[in-house]
Amino acid sequence: MVFMKPSMPAPPLFLFKRLRLIRFLSAIPLLVALLVSAGPIAAQQTEERRGSGALLNQAVDQADGKSVRLGELTTGNSLTVLLFLGADCPLSQKAVTESVIDLAKSGSPAKVGLLGLLVARDDALDIQRLKDEFKAAFPLLLDRNNQLAGILGVTVVPTAVVVDQQGKVLYQGRINDRVEQLGKRSVVRRNDMREAISDAAKGLPVRVPKTPSVGCPVELRKAVPDSTGKAEYYRDIQPILYKHCAVCHQEKGVAPFSLANYQDATLWVEMGIDLIERKIMPPGQAESDFALSDAPSVPSPQELRLLRQWLEEGMPKGAVPANTRALPPTDPExxxxxxxxxxxxxxxxxxxxxxxxxxxxxxxxxxxxxxxxxxxxxxxxxxxxxxxxxxxxxxxxxxxxxxxxxxxxxxxxxxxxxxxxxxxxxxxxxxxxxxxxxxxxxxxxxxxxxxxxxxxxxxxxxxxxxxxxxxxxxxxxxxxxxxxxxxxxxxxxxxxxxxxxxxxxxxxxxxxxxxxxxxxxxxxxxxxxxxxxxxxxxxxxxxxxxxxxxxxxxxxxxxxxxxxxxxxxxxxxxxxxxxxxxxxxxxxxxxxxxxxxxxxxxxxxxxxxxxxxxxxxxxxxxxxxxxxxxxxxxxxxxxxxxxxxxxxxxxxxxxxxxxxxxxxxxxxxxxxxxxxxxxxxxxxxxxx
Ligand code: HEC
Structure with a gap:
């Protein structure tokens, strides 16, 4: 299921903006349930199910809560794009528009359908939001328990999966290569999904059937707030995040999500550590033999060690301080x-x-x-x-x-x-x-x-x-x-x-x-x-x-x-x-x-x-x-x-x-x- 080893070298990234507390808490029992049920599904079994009619027999949920067999939604299409999305993931939001434009540009004579599949933590409200805000003019469905994502080995959203009438996977990966590595954007050099559709529509083997996706993880690292550890949120972690990150990463800050409270910190810290290690966050790092008046402040190796330790120890909350710390101003200059x-x-x-x-x-x-x-x-x-x-x-x-x-x-x-x-x-x-x-x-x-x-x-x-x-x-x-x-x-x-x-x-x-x-x-x-x-x-x-x-x-x-x-x-x-x-x-x-x-x-x-x-x-x-x-x-x-x-x-x-x-x-x-x-x-x- 969602805990299978990723089949692509996609980093485990928490790119979910404004993930509400309630949704986070409700995800925990779900994740536990998934952990329990993940056991019997071996990779080999998955391989067997891939490409067989089994995929089309899977049930997905519509916005009204009714279940429907995937196959019912793909009938009549010679090809169908299953677009896995996370409603709060910025890259994913962009994919809603990009995929539609890309399909239109593929100029394929074959009938190509597009279905959006929201991952387990999203709900009917998110469907409505994507429809209203991002004008998603294609069916949006919920992949309850990340069932389909698990079968297909989708670990990151957005991911596009192109299937034929029998549910055989012809292409799986990104829409294009604009973001090849998180934190690094460029111009689009290859429209991978479009190329795959165009090959398949001509009845040719897809030349590049698999590409890595970059974006937000389908699964979340589980936080155990009441656990104990050598690093605790209020005592050790909040000061680090306030000092180096929260000037931008807070409500109304310039960054797309907050890092300024316990819940948000648990969602983003793993990806944050990766970006600190790669010197991508905080952005614009610079060194000089002279004092700079406005260079970003960078976590020390000791602070980075504490962040890693906190993640490993289950992200304990620790004692809540009597008086809450003040957030840094968003525009101190x-x-x-x-x-x-x-x-x-x-x-x-x-x-x-x-x-x-x-x-x-x-x-x-x-x-x-x-x-x-x-x-x-x-x-x-x-x-x-x-x-x-x-x-x-x-x-x-x-x-x-x-x-x-x-x-x-x-x-x-x-x-x-x-x-x-x-x-x-x-x-x-x-x-x-x-x-x-x-x-x-x-x-x-x-x-x-x-x-x-x-x-x-x-x-x-x-x-x-x-x-x-x-x-x-x-x-x-x-x-x-x-x-x-x-x-x-x-x-x-x-x-x-x-x-x-x-x-x-x-x-x-x-x-x-x-x-x-x-x-x-x-x-x-x-x-x-x-x-x-x-x-x-x-x-x-x-x-x-x-x-x-x-x-x-x-x-x-x-x-x-x-x-x-x-x-x-x-x-x-x-x-x-x-x-x-x-x-x-x-x-x-x-x-x-x-x-x-x-x-x-x-x-x-x-x-x-x-x-x-x-x-x-x-x-x-x-x-x-x-x-x-x-x-x-x-x-x-x-x-x-x-x-x-x-x-x-x-x-x-x-x-x-x-x-x-x-x-x-x-x-x-x-x-x-x-x-x-x-x-x-x-x-x-x-x-x-
Ligand atoms: C000067 C403002 C600023 C500071 C300070 C800052 N960030 Fe960011 N961060 C951003 C912006 C803006 C983005 C959105 C990405 C973009 O625009 O390229 C971002 C994105 C991210 C992302 C998502 C990666 C992506 O490509 O979207 C992570 C994770 C992150 N920041 C972690 C951190 C951590 C951890 C710190 C502190 C060590 C930090 N940031 C400090 C502005 C900042």
Whole structure:
């Protein structure tokens, strides 16, 4: 039954959001019953039952509680997809929409049916919720006691099982490979379920009959609250989770589920341990030889040991403290900001289609003032945390914006036919629109900050203020995820102006380091890049935002002083394109003219990289699209007011490297290949 050894290498993951106490408690006797009944069903017996008519004889429950034989629901279909779902599992919710779209796209002449099967802990209310919220327009049934899941060896939801008229399993696994490993998302490279249906409908053997599913476990690890152990919830575990996780993982936090009470902790801790070990949670981990003011706090090896011990000991609750501990604030960085001087919004909300690849879009927050603004802090407030993943914030003058908008090819980038809203298509490499101007040290556009979950405020250190030039707007590069249903977002930006206390001899700037030696990454290689950036004037480094794309697995920025000594400014050991942000130093770091800043990225262009946008891997060139690659960290710094250091160079260098890479690509005949994985190729052509 559900306790059989998983037949696929799927991690036991507790991805169930808002699992209500009552439902959890009611699951315990059920799990015990299953434990008892699991014995007689041997794997061998399961094999016999697989593929025989026995599957179609199994009973499933309808929303009204009536039992029905599976075979009655599959008659008339030449193929049927049994889609195993968990109502509270975010990945599962998305699958409701994706599977329908995928079936429609399979273009199969055979009649293909779709049945949703909710796992044992779900109930009739969940059926209603999936129908209403996610517009599940296909029959939803309850797999009472996980009977069918047990027979088929389904251990993770969502899982799709394609069966023929006799109930023989032709395909079992994921819908597509967007999430190949929990915590790592990429673009869709293979629509596995669709391919299988298309083979089967043609009467051909299914070429890939089995793929691993990633998502939430069908079974839950059993908690024994009254047991005893060396690690107890209230004494040992709650402090760890409050310290490192609850700032995001609480009701109304940015994370999709809470870790802030006993019940939720028991559901998620096993998966949490896995993600802590893989340095994926807390997200955005970074190391430095200097103190960072806003790096995520990471559990120590001792704390990790306690979490493991607690899990093994049955997750005992321990004595409930007399006075309950206060939850950490969800937005601690904004606590001492005071009142904003300006609150900006785009022209209107953005509406996102339910499913598809991520969307990147420039949203304009109009300022266009006749004077320069001196800003001490900026706060980005996501309108809809389910879809806003991260953002990069720029200022840009109207001429630059007009050029981007006039560039038609960019306008459609990332937008699906059912998306609508203001803004324009993404192009990261704004250098394309400008000639180098050695008389100016400042670009007509600069990145001035960014937002990532848990990091919404960007502050300048004491004594300096960020200046937003006159006649510019804020332009936010939004990275949107899709949730499985149509969503709208209307995010805002608060600006807090500096009041007097600024060093008049300094200018605050952001700039880029481009590795102009990085032109392409050959397939099936894993290797390091290296570049050195000359520091042309005395400055103070305020912050760094590492930047690369899907092949980049780590990025290190090192300072070499004129005397040859080296210190790590920033190392992001698990760089993730989905978690980019600016890291600020507690004190700006004084750096003398003649120093060098070295940047090194470790890139993985093998199929072992779960984020690799191409399977099998292919040569990836330097470029601005997500599926291209670059070494391009942002640096925030202060320079002397009269400095002649031209900080525009990084952008132009990036632009030039891009042109050389494109030429190379064309010479190798690798340009404009039809490519399923490219967001540009997938997106529709609708203009906003
Ligand atoms: C800065 C905010 C933040 C902190 C701190 C944080 N998380 Fe998360 N966590 C998230 C978000 C957001 C997600 C949703 C996944 C995504 O958006 O990619 C998530 C997802 C998860 C998941 C599900 C994995 C997935 O891919 O959906 C687990 C498990 C998890 N977190 C555990 C933890 C644990 C344990 C800690 C503390 C050690 C922690 N998190 C700290 C923001 C945070």
């Amino acid at each position: 904004s606590a001492d900001l005071g009142k904003p001087d300006l609150v900006l919004k785009p022209d209107g909300p953005m509406t996102l289609a339910a499913s598809g690849d991520d969307m990147y879009r420039y949203m304009v927050y109009k300022l266009n003032l006749n004077r320069e603004l001196k800003v001490r802090a900026m706060r980005f407030i996501p309108g809809n945390q389910k879809v806003v993943h991260h953002t990069l914030i720029w200022f840009a003058d109207s001429a630059t914006q007009a050029r981007i908008i006039a560039d038609k090819g960019l306008n459609a980038y990332g937008l699906l036919p059912d998306d609508s809203g203001p803004g324009y298509g993404q192009s990261a490499m704004l250098g394309k629109y400008h000639k180098i101007d050695t008389n100016k040290s400042r670009l007509p556009f600069e990145q001035i900050g960014g937002y990532a979950p848990g990091h919404s405020v960007w502050k300048t250190p004491a004594g300096c203020a960020l200046s937003i030039p006159e006649k510019t707007d804020l332009v936010v590069q939004m990275h949107y995820h899709r949730s499985g249903k149509v969503e709208t977002d209307f995010s805002s930006i608060e600006l807090y102006l500096a009041k007097g206390d600024i060093n008049p001899a300094e200018d605050f700037r952001t700039t880029n380091i481009n590795d102009d030696k990085f032109l392409l990454m050959p397939p099936n290689q894993r290797r390091r890049t290296n570049t050195a950036w000359p520091v042309e004037d005395d400055c103070r480094i305020v912050g760094i935002s590492p930047h690369g794309h899907l092949l980049t697995v780590s990025q290190t920025v090192t300072l070499e002083r004129p005397d040859g000594t080296r210190k790590v400014l920033l190392n992001v050991p698990r760089f993730d394109f989905n978690w980019q942000r600016m890291y600020t130093f507690r004190e700006p770091i004084p750096v003398a003219k003649g120093s060098k800043v070295h940047v090194s990225s470790l890139m993985d262009n093998t199929s072992g990289n779960p984020a690799n946008p191409f399977k099998p891997p292919k040569a990836i060139f330097m470029g601005e699209a997500t599926t291209d690659e670059m070494v391009f960290p942002f640096v925030a710094l202060t320079i002397p007011k009269n400095s002649r250091w031209n900080l525009q160079q990084g952008f132009f260098s990036g632009y030039r490297t891009g042109i050389i890479a494109t030429t190379l690509k064309q010479q190798f005949g690798l340009d404009d290949q039809p490519n399923q994985a490219s967001p540009a190729a997938i997106s529709g052509d609708k203009q906003p």
